Amino acid sequence: MKTQLLYLVLGLLLATTSLKGQIKIGDNPQTLDPASVLELESNSRVLVITRMTTIQMENTSPLRGAVVYNTDTQCVHFYDGALWINLCDRPDEQTFTTDAIVNFSPTMIITPDANGTNFNFEVGEIRGENIVDTSINGSVDIQEGSITGLQLQDATVSFNKLADGTATGELLQWNGTEWVLIDESAITVTEIDGVVGNEILNATLGGSLERFGAGSDLDPYTLDVLDGGIDTDELATDAVTADKIDLSVAGTGLNQAGDGSLEVDNVNITPDWTNIINIPAGFADDTDDNTTYTAGAGILLAGTVFSADNANLTPDWTNLTSIPAGFADDTDNDTTYTAGTGLTLTGTAFSVDNAAIAADWTNLTSIPAGFADDTDNDTTYTAGTGLTLTGTAFSVDNAAIAADWTNLTSIPAGFADDTDNDTTYTAGTGLTLTGTAFSVDNAAIAADWTNL
Numbered sequence: 001m002k003t004q005l006l007y008l009v010l011g012l013l014l015a016t017t018s019l020k021g022q023i024k025i026g027d028n029p030q031t032l033d034p035a036s037v038l039e040l041e042s043n044s045r046v047l048v049i050t051r052m053t054t055i056q057m058e059n060t061s062p063l064r065g066a067v068v069y070n071t072d073t074q075c076v077h078f079y080d081g082a083l084w085i086n087l088c089d090r091p092d093e094q095t096f097t098t099d100a101i102v103n104f105s106p107t108m109i110i111t112p113d114a115n116g117t118n119f120n121f122e123v124g125e126i127r128g129e130n131i132v133d134t135s136i137n138g139s140v141d142i143q144e145g146s147i148t149g150l151q152l153q154d155a156t157v158s159f160n161k162l163a164d165g166t167a168t169g170e171l172l173q174w175n176g177t178e179w180v181l182i183d184e185s186a187i188t189v190t191e192i193d194g195v196v197g198n199e200i201l202n203a204t205l206g207g208s209l210e211r212f213g214a215g216s217d218l219d220p221y222t223l224d225v226l227d228g229g230i231d232t233d234e235l236a237t238d239a240v241t242a243d244k245i246d247l248s249v250a251g252t253g254l255n256q257a258g259d260g261s262l263e264v265d266n267v268n269i270t271p272d273w274t275n276i277i278n279i280p281a282g283f284a285d286d287t288d289d290n291t292t293y294t295a296g297a298g299i300l301l302a303g304t305v306f307s308a309d310n311a312n313l314t315p316d317w318t319n320l321t322s323i324p325a326g327f328a329d330d331t332d333n334d335t336t337y338t339a340g341t342g343l344t345l346t347g348t349a350f351s352v353d354n355a356a357i358a359a360d361w362t363n364l365t366s367i368p369a370g371f372a373d374d375t376d377n378d379t380t381y382t383a384g385t386g387l388t389l390t391g392t393a394f395s396v397d398n399a400a401i402a403a404d405w406t407n408l409t410s411i412p413a414g415f416a417d418d419t420d421n422d423t424t425y426t427a428g429t430g431l432t433l434t435g436t437a438f439s440v441d442n443a444a445i446a447a448d449w450t451n452l
Helices: 002-020 054-058 087-093
Strands: 023-026 038-041 067-070 075-079 084-086 108-112 119-123 170-174 179-183 209-212 222-225 254-256 262-264 299-302 305-308 343-346 349-352 387-390 393-396 431-434 437-440
Touching: 054 067, 067 084, 075 087, 084 087
Parallel strands: 023 038
Antiparallel strands: 067 075, 075 084, 108 119, 170 179, 209 222, 254 262, 299 305, 343 349, 387 393, 431 437
């Protein structure tokens, strides 16, 4: 029945197709574009095209333009008449270059996104060679103020891109607002008289320069350094080098080294007494008394060197330093120290006499806990009944101990009722008793067949 119903639906579709040549599946079936052969419309359902594996797809050779979903690559493929093309790989086949079409310089900037599937195209720098001469109408093609120095590459504006002037000799001049063309004759000349060389009025009074000349073309003004005009203020640090020094300037009492530096010639110098400094006090009165010094008591003289004669030196107490505290009052009491009770004295060293020392209980440390209450009870312990005492060790005297039945443990079951029945057992017929052991008397026993 289901097969017949399917055939019926297909038959109706084919009949409709043969009549209209169009099919619409889904919502709004009454609305069909005249140019459509097949339309699908739905807000909740989608078109699922044929699904194949790669092997199944490659074993199929359909018409060009066929489409299939490859379950191995998880992408849609279409057939170009010879090969199956993976649509997911198509963006990788697209290549772009930043090279300009008409010149070697890049005029386009192409930037791919992170996935490499979308591309952003931007205009790069436009150079002069990219612009066809006279092709741009400034009033029509370029927005006013839109092209600035940022849009022009360095050195791209050539002379043939500049507008022609209106007269020979015109110059470009910035008037404070814009560049304008002006005639050369309109340029202000500060050198009014045309005479080159008369612009220097004079040298600064008291300076290092002086002016020469009459200020005419034949005798222009010039500046020169005054004799002695260069002083320390005019010299830079390390400005005067060896090659700038005249090697013949060393006079009497001086030597000039090869690098031009001057040194005192101690051999040939004749010092002037009035210029000497640090003169000893004895000579400060300009008189040499030819004083002779000799070594007195407590002093030794070796050549010209004086030193203290410690063997014969009698020091002055008032000048001594580091006096021990005991003598700081200028009195030597000649105190004698002796060893008292609990101390011994050996030479100058005192030590504790432990044999004779009587310790003070209040100063003792680590007192045992039994004496911590300051009371020694002098308790004596003795061994009582059931104990023995050997030295300071107590032990149980098992021979003399009288055990208490109520404290015993592991009592046999027969005595657990606290009663000793004192039962006596004897050997009957068929048994023998040896000590406390019963055994069967096989010779005297008469076995009962019924018990066998």
